[in-house]
Amino acid sequence: MGARSNMPGGRHSWLAVCLLLLWNSAWSLDFFSGDFQQILRSRTENLTVWQYADNPNIYVFDFPGLTYQGRSFNRVTQFTEQQFNEPYPKVLNDAELSRHVEAARRTQADFAFGHDVLVSELVQFFNYALRDKVELNADELAIRDFLVEQGMIRMWRGFYQGLRPNVVILSVPQVQSRKANEPMISEDARFAILLHEMAHGEYYSNSHYAKYCQRFWYETLSEEQREHFKRFLAGFNYAVQNEELVINEMQAYLMFTPDPKSFSARKLGVSDAELQAIRDAFRKGRPPTRLPLTLSGSAQ
DSSP, rough: OOOHHTTTTTTTHHHHHHHHHHHHHHHHHOEEEEEEEHHHHHOOOOOOOEEEEOOOTEEEESSHHHHHHHHHHHHHHHHHHHHHHHHHSSOOOHHHHHHHHHHHHHTTSSSSEEEEHHHHHHHHHHHHHTTTTOOOOHHHHHHHHHHTTSEEEEETTEEEESSSSEEEEEEEEEOBBBBBOOOOOOOHHHHHHHHHHHHHHHHHHHHHHHHHHHHIIEEEEEEHHHHHHHHHHHTTHHHHHHHTHHHHHHHHHHHHHOHHHHHHHHHTTSHHHHHHHHHHHHHHTOOOOOOOOSSSOOOO
């Protein structure tokens, strides 16, 4: 009642408010619950958000196009994974991001084929953007609004605050044919991307598994093997001085990337026998995870 008395125009203003609410609800993101296979086999031409049924702290943004995914997450990924020359953390503006992507010899579509980020990192991202007055695009703001709507973050005294900071946000692309400005994503590629990103979700949300991976990195891998992983990851512009990031990527590539175009003994710079021995050692330690450790799964 009080709101009505403060708005000029009577019935017309109320109609405008109703139309605005309907417009906002039409563009707001909802989510569905699904297990790995349900997410993997889903086919849609619209952005779909999944809550992973086996771990409700993992949400998967499923994009109908690599460029769409890139507009939504490339700037975030650069902020969380690829800052090593900046004197302090900063969110890149559009021109800076374009230069960064071009320097990496990538495009908006193939800057990354999947993304993973904690809500706590997204809170930092939005706060730094707010501090430095970096204008975010509509797709990035849609992610922010989803987090607010789902009670994961809130605006509090002029800055964003994480209410569920340990929730994991992943993104993957739909199967698609090759386009003029986007590469093909086959069913096997979608499987490999989803499995790789789920491995990151496991690392973030399963502290026992994360500690296992850390011990494996420091106690099982040799110094030379650790250097091989760092060189491999540096080739993808990861900030390899961040060892927590490196360990997370190590386990995801080593055990959960069944795509030789993305990861192989040759790409790592070791023999097939040595890579197999590293994988066997990882399994032998019985890592506390329910993710498949055989690399024999497929999209078929």
